[in-house]
Amino acid sequence: MAKNGFKVFDSDMHIMEPPDLWERYIDPAFRDQAPRGRTSENVRDLGTIFPKVPKDTRRTGGTPHRGRNYDKNQDIYRSHAERGWTGHVQLEAMDTEGIDTAVLFPTRGLGILTFPDQDPRFAAAMARAYNDWLHDFCAADPNRLLGAGMISVYNLEDALSETRRVAEDYGFRSVFLRSNIINGINWYDAHYEPLWNLLEELNLPVGFHVASASRSRQAAEHFEPNFGIRRVYSQPFEQMMGLGAFLCGGTLERHPKMRVAFLEANCSWLPWLLWRMDEGYEREGDVFMPDLKMAPSDYFKR
Amino acid sequence: MAKNGFKVFDSDMHIMEPPDLWERYIDPAFRDQAPRGRTSENVRDLGTIFPKVPKDTRRTGGTPHRGRNYDKNQDIYRSHAERGWTGHVQLEAMDTEGIDTAVLFPTRGLGILTFPDQDPRFAAAMARAYNDWLHDFCAADPNRLLGAGMISVYNLEDALSETRRVAEDYGFRSVFLRSNIINGINWYDAHYEPLWNLLEELNLPVGFHVASASRSRQAAEHFEPNFGIRRVYSQPFEQMMGLGAFLCGGTLERHPKMRVAFLEANCSWLPWLLWRMDEGYEREGDVFMPDLKMAPSDYFKR
Numbered sequence: 001m002a003k004n005g006f007k008v009f010d011s012d013m014h015i016m017e018p019p020d021l022w023e024r025y026i027d028p029a030f031r032d033q034a035p036r037g038r039t040s041e042n043v044r045d046l047g048t049i050f051p052k053v054p055k056d057t058r059r060t061g062g063t064p065h066r067g068r069n070y071d072k073n074q075d076i077y078r079s080h081a082e083r084g085w086t087g088h089v090q091l092e093a094m095d096t097e098g099i100d101t102a103v104l105f106p107t108r109g110l111g112i113l114t115f116p117d118q119d120p121r122f123a124a125a126m127a128r129a130y131n132d133w134l135h136d137f138c139a140a141d142p143n144r145l146l147g148a149g150m151i152s153v154y155n156l157e158d159a160l161s162e163t164r165r166v167a168e169d170y171g172f173r174s175v176f177l178r179s180n181i182i183n184g185i186n187w188y189d190a191h192y193e194p195l196w197n198l199l200e201e202l203n204l205p206v207g208f209h210v211a212s213a214s215r216s217r218q219a220a221e222h223f224e225p226n227f228g229i230r231r232v233y234s235q236p237f238e239q240m241m242g243l244g245a246f247l248c249g250g251t252l253e254r255h256p257k258m259r260v261a262f263l264e265a266n267c268s269w270l271p272w273l274l275w276r277m278d279e280g281y282e283r284e285g286d287v288f289m290p291d292l293k294m295a296p297s298d299y300f301k302r
Numbered sequence: 303m304a305k306n307g308f309k310v311f312d313s314d315m316h317i318m319e320p321p322d323l324w325e326r327y328i329d330p331a332f333r334d335q336a337p338r339g340r341t342s343e344n345v346r347d348l349g350t351i352f353p354k355v356p357k358d359t360r361r362t363g364g365t366p367h368r369g370r371n372y373d374k375n376q377d378i379y380r381s382h383a384e385r386g387w388t389g390h391v392q393l394e395a396m397d398t399e400g401i402d403t404a405v406l407f408p409t410r411g412l413g414i415l416t417f418p419d420q421d422p423r424f425a426a427a428m429a430r431a432y433n434d435w436l437h438d439f440c441a442a443d444p445n446r447l448l449g450a451g452m453i454s455v456y457n458l459e460d461a462l463s464e465t466r467r468v469a470e471d472y473g474f475r476s477v478f479l480r481s482n483i484i485n486g487i488n489w490y491d492a493h494y495e496p497l498w499n500l501l502e503e504l505n506l507p508v509g510f511h512v513a514s515a516s517r518s519r520q521a522a523e524h525f526e527p528n529f530g531i532r533r534v535y536s537q538p539f540e541q542m543m544g545l546g547a548f549l550c551g552g553t554l555e556r557h558p559k560m561r562v563a564f565l566e567a568n569c570s571w572l573p574w575l576l577w578r579m580d581e582g583y584e585r586e587g588d589v590f591m592p593d594l595k596m597a598p599s600d601y602f603k604r
Contacts (some may be wrong), residue, residue: 067589181524219521220543222483228590229550232575232582237539241522248531268574273534276568280534287369288530 002100012209012263013094013102015137016046016085017109017130025129030122034129037108040065043074043081048108053115056215062227063212087140094144103146103174104138105209105263106130113152114182114214120154127152127162135170147172148207154183159195167202175199179208179242179262182216187242188249196255205259210238239265240273248277250291252299274300304402314511314565315396315404317439318348318387319411319432327431332424336431339410342367345376345383350410355417358517364529365514389442396446405448405476406440407511407565408432415454416484416516422456429454429464437472449474450509456485461497469504477501481510481544481564484518489544490551498557507561512540541567542575550579552593554601576602 002008019037026034038047042065064070080089094102109130113123127150138145149166151159166172185191199206212231214221219237223230239262246252246260277296281289289296304310321339328336340349344367366372382391396404411432415425429452440447451468453461468474487493501508514533516523521539525532541564548554548562579598583591591598 064586064589067586069585184524186525186528217524219539222486222519223488223543223546226488226551226590228582228586229546231586232546232550232578233539233543236578237521237535241525241535244525244531244534248534249528266574266578268577269571272568272570272574275570276534276538280530283371284366284369284530284533287366288528 003098007100008098010094010099010102011261012207013090013099013104014107015090015104015134016044016080016107017133018084019108021108021133022112022126022129025133027125027128030125033122035108035112035126042070043078046107048111064227087137087145090137091141091144101144101146103148103207104134105148105176105207106134106150109150110178110209110211111213111215113150113154114178114180114216116182116184116216118154118182120152120158123152123154124158124162126150127158128165131162131166131170131172135166135172142171146174149175151175151177153177153192153195156191156195160198163195163198163202163204167204174205174207174261176207176209178214178238179210179245180214180216180218180238182214186249187245188251192251193254196251196258199259200255200257203257205261207261207263208239208242209263210235210265236265236269239263240269243273244277244296247296247299248280248289248292250289252302253291253293256302305400309402310400312396312399312401312404313563314509315392315401315406316409317392317406317436318346318382318409319435320386321410323410323435324428324431327435329427329430332427335424337410337414337428344372345380348409350413366529389439389447392439393443393446403446403448405450405509406436407450407478407509408436408452411452412480412511412513413515413517415452415456416480416482416518418484418486418518420456420484422454422460425454425456426460426464428452429460430467433464433468433472433474437468437474444473448476451477453477453479455479455494455497458493458497462500465497465500465504465506469506476507476509476563478509478511480516480540481512481547482516482518482520482540484516488551489547490553494553495556498553498560501561502557502559505559507563509563509565510541510544511565512537512567538567538571541565542571545575546579546598549598549601550582550591550594552591554604555593555595558604 017037019039022034023031033052035048035050038045038049083089112126130150134147138147147170149162149172151162153159163175212234218234220230220233243262252258274297281292281295285292319339321341324336325333335354337350337352340347340351385391414428432452436449440449449472451474453464455461465477468477514536520536522532522535545564554560576599583594583597587594
């Protein structure tokens with residue numbers, strides 16, 4: 001499918017998890033609390049329900065199941081939904097769009113590791129279940145469907161062991177994290193150094209991927225119940241702050257071989273943000289960015 | 303001082319309030335709780351202490367009184383500080399910089415109306431005291447020093463009466479607000495309509511001005527104690543969200559004569575942000591931006 005000799009690569013394609021993924025794949029000890037995918041007359045219903053967790057009363061909005069684009073989307077996706085969003089359906093969609101190879105991110109699963117008070121063992125079990133399912137999903141064509149492994153940082157040991165497992169046992173080419181902080185520990189904290197060391201050792205990129213909602217603090221959440229205005233800001237702002245943690249916080253200085261992607265959040269803000277970081281570095285970098293040996297934007301050029 | 307026939311106008315110049323401003327100018331009923339300006343060996347110490355409010359334990363950072371730029375700033379500002387940052391000192395600084403006329407914003411006073419549980423009567427008294435002092439300050443040259451009035455929105459009636467007072471009694475050319483929400487009510491809420499109506503009636507612009515810290519929720523506060531990384535984001539993010547409230551929330555649709563400024567937060571992010579808002583409008587504007595008659599960026603061109 002290469003175009004003029006170039007292969008087309010999608011660094012951020014989403015799969016639609018079956019609603020019973022976690023009930024089927026999770027360690028049976030956690031099955032009763034496993035998230036259930038919500039289904040409704042909306043073929044793109046992406047909701048997720050935790051049977052033992054109260055509904056998030058802070059949110060009254062969410063992606064609308066109405067509006068002028070609703071019917072159009074129902075028509076586009078109805079056949080895919082009826083066929084269960086399988087790996088073969090995914091490959092068909094990639095053919096339609098002219099994509100050779102894609103890194104795959106979750107949809108329902110994007111929000112399940114954002115609870116600030118999550119039990120670390122349950123979180124790790126949800127991540128393992130997702131990765132086991134994703135490995136089966138990618139079997140439809142492992143050369144075109146590349147898994148991005150879900151890892152839980154509620155207990156860093158879980159993140160380390162799961163990163164190694166998906167890379168070595170499943171051949172996944174990356175792992176992913178949400179950039180908004182769920183455990184009070186920012187990404188440049190020494191706490192995470194073992195994870196960045198391991199990613200360098202395994203030569204494995206990490207992709208940061210946010211969603212427009214979160215059970216933990218997230219930029220623009222105060223726009224609720226107006227989910228549409230919240231969505232203008234939530235993903236780009238969290239990714240901009242994640243980039244700052246890695247650049248200004250010295251993570252990329254300490255890990256020159258590390259590769260990090262910040263996904264699905266636009267990028268035309270980047271020239272402004274790098275200038276803004278450089279301005280901060282010039283003003284007070286010796287106090288607040290002590291690990292940096294050069295201006296933040298220079299790491300981006302490296 | 304006009305340059306090539308043009309006058310030089312600064313839309314966002316800061317004054318440095320004397321530490322005893324509020325003790326001297328506030329309604330005596332509130333004098334015991336009035337904020338005191340902190341002073342120290344740092345001639346630019348901008349701290350403010352509320353004698354009856356505990357120190358903000360969330361913050362361990364703040365503008366550093368150290369680092370490679372500290373001594374340079376001490377030299378630049380020592381003479382101004384020793385002469386009490388008066389109106390005449392301000393005019394001298396404007397002469398040095400070649401500025402004909404400036405709209406004046408506070409420094410110590412920028413943070414005093416950000417407490418989420420503030421007594422509305424005390425808040426209104428602090429605003430009145432600041433405006434009374436500012437009117438005296440501007441008397442050094444009322445044609446070059448233009449006050450931006452401080453208004454308290456803890457009780458909207460206070461904001462309305464003080465807006466009218468500073469415009470009609472003092473000839474102030476604008477009022478200002480912080481864009482980060484301090485009372486849980488977003489700027490596009492119907493609650494604020496009387497204020498926007500009054501600003502239109504008085505033909506008075508409102509300037510939104512943030513600072514790098516706040517006692518209420520603010521973007522990037524989770525970077526504390528690293529105040530330097532927090533500062534990269536805090537002001538621009540709050541102003542970007544304020545702009546979204548006015549554009550996407552329909553305030554500028556409902557108030558075509560209203561003029562709003564978003565200050566001290568850069569602007570090279572604007573093309574991206576307008577595109578991002580337009581994308582949201584295209585996707586779900588009929589659901590979440592129901593008041594808009596055109597895309598958000600079109601209001602900017604109006």
